[in-house]
């Protein structure tokens with residue numbers, strides 16, 4: 001079994017996918033079902049995923065992803081969505097919270113608090129959707145690596161165009177795409193690029 005440190009060291013954004021190697025449906029389900037252990041505000045999990053698997057859907061996605069070839073070469077591309085409305089009472093996760101709380105007044109107060117934190121401006125709604133779904137996205141990439149599947153995140157994409165093309169409802173944000181598949185061994189991956197370390201990014205106060 002890989003240690004978490006190994007997964008961090010070995011995950012790369014793979015640009016070249018083996019076109020002949022599919023990701024097994026069960027493996028894809030395992031990746032998603034592991035990744036959803038990611039944390040989210042109030043555990044509301046304001047996210048959804050569209051798994052683009054068919055050739056027809058890949059062809060529709062390709063021009064909306066700046067014609068990045070991995071969209072058609074990889075066996076699957078996930079469209080990661082964040083729900084700007086996911087703090088609201090409509091989210092079924094509140095039922096779970098209600099059953100834990102067993103107190104209607106406390107539930108209502110908590111829902112009001114969530115609405116105040118995440119629903120009082122467009123900026124807050126977008127932050128809520130994107131921060132939570134962003135954590136899911138990272139979790140998906142490490143979960144994929146755990147199951148031996150490579151990934152590549154993409155935000156060089158036409159967010160609005162994807163929304164329209166895939167009939168995504170108004171409150172859902174396209175956060176990023178993540179291609180999944182197996183490395184094409186005849187290609188070589190560019191070396192890992194430099195990271196800014198503690199001294200460059202941390203300001204202690």
Ligand SMILES: Cc1cc2nc3c(=O)[nH]c(=O)nc-3n(C[C@H](O)[C@H](O)[C@H](O)COP(=O)(O)O)c2cc1C
Pocket residue numbers: 011012013014068152153154155156157176192193
């Ligand atoms: C949110 C996000 C968006 C990205 N968008 C693209 C993209 O559109 N096209 C691309 O080739 N790489 C994209 N990348 C991949 C980065 O270039 C890559 O993660 C970075 O160079 C570090 O390489 P590594 O992941 O192999 O360590 C994206 C990565 C992230 C996290």
